[in-house]
Amino acid sequence: MKKRNLFYAQSGGVTAVINTTACGVIETARKQPARVGKIYAGRMGIVGALREELVDTGKESARDIAALRHTPGGAFGSVRYKLKSIRESAAEYQRLIEVFRAHDIGYFIYNGGGDSMDTANKVAQVAKSMDYDITCVGVPKTVDNDLPITDNCPGFGSVAKYVAVSTLEAGIDIASMPATKVFILEVMGRHAGWIAAAGGLAGKDRSEPPHLILFPEVPFDEDRFVAKVKESVERHDSCVIVASEGIRRPDGRFVAESGTTDAFGHAQLGGVAPHLAEIVRGRLGYKFHWGVADYLQRSARHIASKVDVEQAYAMGKAAVEMALAGVHGKLPVIVRTSDQPYRWKVGQADLAKVANVEKTVPKKYIAADGFHITAACRRYLAPLIRGEDYPPYKDGLPQYVKLKNQLAPKKLPAWKG
Amino acid sequence: MKKRNLFYAQSGGVTAVINTTACGVIETARKQPARVGKIYAGRMGIVGALREELVDTGKESARDIAALRHTPGGAFGSVRYKLKSIRESAAEYQRLIEVFRAHDIGYFIYNGGGDSMDTANKVAQVAKSMDYDITCVGVPKTVDNDLPITDNCPGFGSVAKYVAVSTLEAGIDIASMPATKVFILEVMGRHAGWIAAAGGLAGKDRSEPPHLILFPEVPFDEDRFVAKVKESVERHDSCVIVASEGIRRPDGRFVAESGTTDAFGHAQLGGVAPHLAEIVRGRLGYKFHWGVADYLQRSARHIASKVDVEQAYAMGKAAVEMALAGVHGKLPVIVRTSDQPYRWKVGQADLAKVANVEKTVPKKYIAADGFHITAACRRYLAPLIRGEDYPPYKDGLPQYVKLKNQLAPKKLPAWKG
Numbered sequence: 001m002k003k004r005n006l007f008y009a010q011s012g013g014v015t016a017v018i019n020t021t022a023c024g025v026i027e028t029a030r031k032q033p034a035r036v037g038k039i040y041a042g043r044m045g046i047v048g049a050l051r052e053e054l055v056d057t058g059k060e061s062a063r064d065i066a067a068l069r070h071t072p073g074g075a076f077g078s079v080r081y082k083l084k085s086i087r088e089s090a091a092e093y094q095r096l097i098e099v100f101r102a103h104d105i106g107y108f109i110y111n112g113g114g115d116s117m118d119t120a121n122k123v124a125q126v127a128k129s130m131d132y133d134i135t136c137v138g139v140p141k142t143v144d145n146d147l148p149i150t151d152n153c154p155g156f157g158s159v160a161k162y163v164a165v166s167t168l169e170a171g172i173d174i175a176s177m178p179a180t181k182v183f184i185l186e187v188m189g190r191h192a193g194w195i196a197a198a199g200g201l202a203g204k205d206r207s208e209p210p211h212l213i214l215f216p217e218v219p220f221d222e223d224r225f226v227a228k229v230k231e232s233v234e235r236h237d238s239c240v241i242v243a244s245e246g247i248r249r250p251d252g253r254f255v256a257e258s259g260t261t262d263a264f265g266h267a268q269l270g271g272v273a274p275h276l277a278e279i280v281r282g283r284l285g286y287k288f289h290w291g292v293a294d295y296l297q298r299s300a301r302h303i304a305s306k307v308d309v310e311q312a313y314a315m316g317k318a319a320v321e322m323a324l325a326g327v328h329g330k331l332p333v334i335v336r337t338s339d340q341p342y343r344w345k346v347g348q349a350d351l352a353k354v355a356n357v358e359k360t361v362p363k364k365y366i367a368a369d370g371f372h373i374t375a376a377c378r379r380y381l382a383p384l385i386r387g388e389d390y391p392p393y394k395d396g397l398p399q400y401v402k403l404k405n406q407l408a409p410k411k412l413p414a415w416k417g
Numbered sequence: 418m419k420k421r422n423l424f425y426a427q428s429g430g431v432t433a434v435i436n437t438t439a440c441g442v443i444e445t446a447r448k449q450p451a452r453v454g455k456i457y458a459g460r461m462g463i464v465g466a467l468r469e470e471l472v473d474t475g476k477e478s479a480r481d482i483a484a485l486r487h488t489p490g491g492a493f494g495s496v497r498y499k500l501k502s503i504r505e506s507a508a509e510y511q512r513l514i515e516v517f518r519a520h521d522i523g524y525f526i527y528n529g530g531g532d533s534m535d536t537a538n539k540v541a542q543v544a545k546s547m548d549y550d551i552t553c554v555g556v557p558k559t560v561d562n563d564l565p566i567t568d569n570c571p572g573f574g575s576v577a578k579y580v581a582v583s584t585l586e587a588g589i590d591i592a593s594m595p596a597t598k599v600f601i602l603e604v605m606g607r608h609a610g611w612i613a614a615a616g617g618l619a620g621k622d623r624s625e626p627p628h629l630i631l632f633p634e635v636p637f638d639e640d641r642f643v644a645k646v647k648e649s650v651e652r653h654d655s656c657v658i659v660a661s662e663g664i665r666r667p668d669g670r671f672v673a674e675s676g677t678t679d680a681f682g683h684a685q686l687g688g689v690a691p692h693l694a695e696i697v698r699g700r701l702g703y704k705f706h707w708g709v710a711d712y713l714q715r716s717a718r719h720i721a722s723k724v725d726v727e728q729a730y731a732m733g734k735a736a737v738e739m740a741l742a743g744v745h746g747k748l749p750v751i752v753r754t755s756d757q758p759y760r761w762k763v764g765q766a767d768l769a770k771v772a773n774v775e776k777t778v779p780k781k782y783i784a785a786d787g788f789h790i791t792a793a794c795r796r797y798l799a800p801l802i803r804g805e806d807y808p809p810y811k812d813g814l815p816q817y818v819k820l821k822n823q824l825a826p827k828k829l830p831a832w833k834g
Contacts, residue, residue, distance in 0.1 A: 014593045044595060072586055074593035161813055168814060169489055169716035176431045176491035178461060183712060201814070273709070274688055291711035292690070295600060299586035303719055305813060385813035396578055396722060396802035397585060397618070 003035055004106020006323070008057075009042035009049060011081070011112030011119070014074040015143050015155030016162075016301040017312035021111055022075055023068035024316025025139070026057055029107075030065075035324050040103065040408060044077035046110070046119065050092060050415050052099050054408045067401035069313065070391035072301035075403050082115045086122055093126040095415055100127075100134055102411045107135050107323035111316070113142035113153075117331060118355035124329040138331030138351050139319045141312075143298045145194035148359045149349040150333035152384055154315055155298070157308030160198030161385035162300040163187050163242065166293065167202035171209025171240045174289075182229060182239045182280050182288035185210075186273035188297060190246035192360040193217050195297070198381055199242030200373035209240035210372075214276075216246035217360050218370040220255050225276075226283045228371055233286060243272050302398055306387025311344070318346045342383030420452055421523020423740070425474075426459035426466060428498070428529030428536070431491040432560050432572030433579075433718040434729035438528055439492055440485035441733025442556070443474055446524075447482075452741050457520065457825060461494035463527070463536065467509060467832050469516050471825045484818035486730065487808035489718035492820050499532045503539055510543040512832055517544075517551055519828045524552050524740035528733070530559035530570075534748060535772035541746040555748030555768050556736040558729075560715045562611035565776045566766040567750035569801055571732055572715070574725030577615030578802035579717040580604050580659065583710065584619035588626025588657045591706070599646060599656045599697050599705035602627075603690035604714060607663035609777040610634050612714070615798055616659030617790040626657035627789075631693075633663035634777050635787040637672050642693075643700045645788055650703060660689050719815055723804025728761070735763045759800030 008025050010018055022041070029036045041055040042048030048055070055076050057065070068075055083089040100108065108127075110120040117138045124136035140147050145156035167185060174183045189195045193215030203209050211232040214220065232239035247255045256272045273290035280288050311334055318332035331354060335347040365377035373381070391398040425442050427435055439458070446453045458472040459465030465472070472493050474482070485492055500506045517525065525544075527537040534555045541553035557564050562573035584602060591600045606612045610632030620626050628649040631637065649656035664672045673689045690707035697705050728751055735749035748771060752764035782794035790798070808815040 014590055071589075073589035077595065078593055079595060164814060165719050166713050166717075168817070169718060170712040172488075172490035172817060173431055173712045173716040176427075176495055178494065178496060185713075271688075271691055274691065289711050290709065291713050292707065292709045293713070294706050294708035295587040295590045296583050296602075296708050296710070296713075299590040300583075301586060302582050382812065387813065388807070388810055390805070390807070393805055395799065396804065397581060400585070400589060 003037050005038040005104050006036050006107040007040045007105040008109040009045045010074045010078040011045045011116035014078050016072045016158040016304045019068040019071045019075045020312040021316035024313040026065050028317040028320040041076040045079045047079050052410045055405045056408045059406045064401050071400040072299045083119050097132050109319050111139040117351050121351035121355050135323045135328045137319045137323045139315050144192050146192040146358045148357045151336040154312035157305035157384040159297050161305040162297045163199045164201040167199040167210050174238050181233045181286035184241045184273045184276050184290040186243050186292045189244040193244045196242050196244040197373050210242045211239045212241045212371045214243040214247045216244050219250040220247045245272050304389050305385045306389040309389040420454050422455040422521045423453050423524040424457045424522040425526040426462045427491045427495040428462045428533040433489045433575040433721045436485040436488045436492045437729040438733035441730040443482050445734040445737040458493040462496045464496050469827045472822045473825045476823045481818050488817040489716045500536050514549050526736050528556040534768045538768035538772050552740045552745045554736045554740045556732050561609050563609040563775045565774045568753040571729035574722035574801040576714050578722040579714045580616045581618040584616040584627050591655050598650045598703035601658045601690045601693050601707040603709045606661040610661045613659050613661040614790050627659045628656045629658045629788045631660040631664045633661050636667045637664045721806050722802045723806040726806040
């Protein structure tokens with residue numbers, strides 16, 4: 001088996017642990033010098049491959065690569081760049097193979113969510129059809145936890161921990177002060193409510209915050225929402241709500257599309273939390289507060305889940321092992337073998353089966369009234385936030401690494417696309 | 418010196434470490450059984466005293482009192498209840514003294530911000546004028562860091578750490594993905610910009626996030642803001658903004674008063690972050706994200722500053738020592754004795770001097786263009802976020818204590834006020 005070069009790219013929204021996966025990829029590859037020559041990473045993901053901007057990770061010290069394990073964000077850059085069908089994006093696929101050929105890439109590792117697994121699958125097919133010898137492997141990633149087959153996705157456990165801890169702390173705050181009755185925390189999740197569901201772990205049951213969880217899977221009914229808020233305030237003297245950014249009205253419109261205009265007649269920005277707060281203000285009159293976690297939730301490496309970190313690393317390691325074993329067109333996945341105690345192992349799945357399929361929160365995980373999680377959901381989620389994996393600190397701040405990201409010399413003409 | 422009972426109350430907005438102060442008060446008082454009998458806490462702060470709802474902290478185990486050190490929020494409840502002048506609120510002051518007398522309170526410890534120090538001062542004067550033998554001591558607290566005389570306030574160091582860490586992490590996220598150019602983080606601070614200033618610690622200088630800081634002390638000029646955002650995006654390919662909720666236009670109106678109406682003609686809720694985002698969208702067209710930290714920033718005990726925790730405890734301890742020494746009408750304060758290395762000690766100040774005086778961010782701490790902090794500000798802020806003091810965890814969540822909060826038997830008729 002020849003020594004070949006490896007190309008790794010990050011894709012889609014970054015997470016607290018996608019660099020942990022990168023660390024797993026690079027450290028595992030570095031341990032196989034007889035099989036792996038250069039280890040390149042795409043500068044800005046797959047766009048880096050198209051532009052022939054290949055980061056030579058060999059220029060980074062072992063210490064800096066190790067530091068990726070505890071550094072959030074995408075160390076090499078990441079983009080949302082979905083290649084279309086093989087026919088529609090023929091030029092791009094051809095270019096990718098040209099770049100791979102020019103740099104003797106024998107292993108392509110693509111680290112992203114559903115769209116990226118689709119791209120990796122298409123690249124795998126094109127390479128085969130062009131008789132280019134390369135093993136293409138995906139690596140799962142997404143805070144949204146919406147990839148099928150894999151029990152959970154790297155990136156999710158940490159955002160789940162962030163949301164559960166934040167909900168717990170905000171709940172304590174609001175319970176301390178009688179004037180404010182309602183707190184709304186808006187979290188990510190445009191189509192799948194896994195992140196909002198994770199907020200449910202903050203309390204042992206519905207009598208503790210969060211009192212209400214709003215899922216994209218459950219059509220938003222304003223009257224029922226108002227009734228539930230009122231009931232919670234009357235029963236518990238407060239109502240803590242974790243709301244997914246992707247909740248929709250029965251007609252399908254996102255609640256965050258506020259439909260308002262500003263003083264200049266411009267369409268006003270929405271935001272689910274302020275919109276829900278306006279409903280509370282107008283229909284109930286309670287004093288409220290609201291927060292929007294936005295990027296904070298997915299970049300919060302300071303409160304990452306140890307389980308998530310270990311799984312993210314394991315996925316990167318397994319992807320390289322699969323590539324070296326010639327396992328083409330697949331990705332490693334997490335397989336849960338037991339709930340209590342929590343046990344998991346690395347499995348494999350076809351890219352084609354994971355691509356373009358969204359795993360939303362199933363009915364069995366959502367309470368009958370649509371506003372909370374079930375015991376089954378709790379059993380599923382609970383292990384994913386366990387354990388702490390703090391980054392090193394200096395002078396009060398986490399020590400996150402910034403790589404040199406030195407590019408390899410180009411060999412091809414510039415990409416015009 | 419007779420054995421007397423102690424009454425402690427929390428007041429105003431809670432923080433990540435006001436319970437640490439409570440821990441310092443109770444543990445220190447418990448070590449003086451010859452001087453301190455019962456240790457009561459006000460259920461819902463000073464309102465607890467008026468209602469004669471005194472929590473008997475003696476019913477709490479040593480373990481649970483110790484757990485207050487790492488628990489956010491207000492364990493006994495807190496309110497914003499500002500007593501007016503001695504003449505206007507005569508009935509309330511009389512009632513307080515009646516309650517104190519009925520329960521033989523010889524030491525009154527009032528833990529809050531500027532308004533609370535005013536209240537404590539008035540209670541001290543009334544007690545003296547009514548010849549009631551009690552030593553009244555304040556304990557400083559506020560996330561806003563706006564009390565004069567004390568070098569900094571317990572609660573601030575932790576929210577400063579939260580904002581600096583969050584800004585650092587969000588900055589890494591936005592640098593990873595080229596499409597989004599602008600990120601706005603809205604933080605607390607209606608009149609003083611200390612919390613926003615702390616965001617400035619995320620980068621070593623202005624070339625790193627945060628690129629812009631918006632202070633309440635600097636009138637908000639939309640044109641200059643737009644120019645600065647454009648300059649940052651052109652120079653650094655992104656603009657990370659930390660904005661205080663209290664920024665105002667030159668005419669004095671809060672920027673958060675959006676002046677918009679919704680589809681029903683109702684005044685729309687504001688929020689500084691969405692408002693600034695709308696400006697970016699309308700005037701520059703950059704893709705943006707925004708977050709609002711709200712309660713999350715002040716309840717984030719999971720990322721508290723060790724310096725803050727130690728100072729909060731020390732203030733509680735010192736307050737009890739002052740009370741036992743008969744030091745009436747004062748509060749303990751933090752005195753900085755050196756920057757590098759950072760050293761501090763406990764001092765004292767008159768309640769009258771601290772009450773009703775707001776310490777805003779001075780000009781020497783704000784950059785000449787009004788959009789960042791100076792080196793002097795950095796030197797002041799840097800030590801306050803140092804050190805980590807993680808709470809204990811179980812199953813992925815911090816173990817925060819919930820006290821029994823058993824009330825002492827009442828002796829007086831109900832309070833009608």
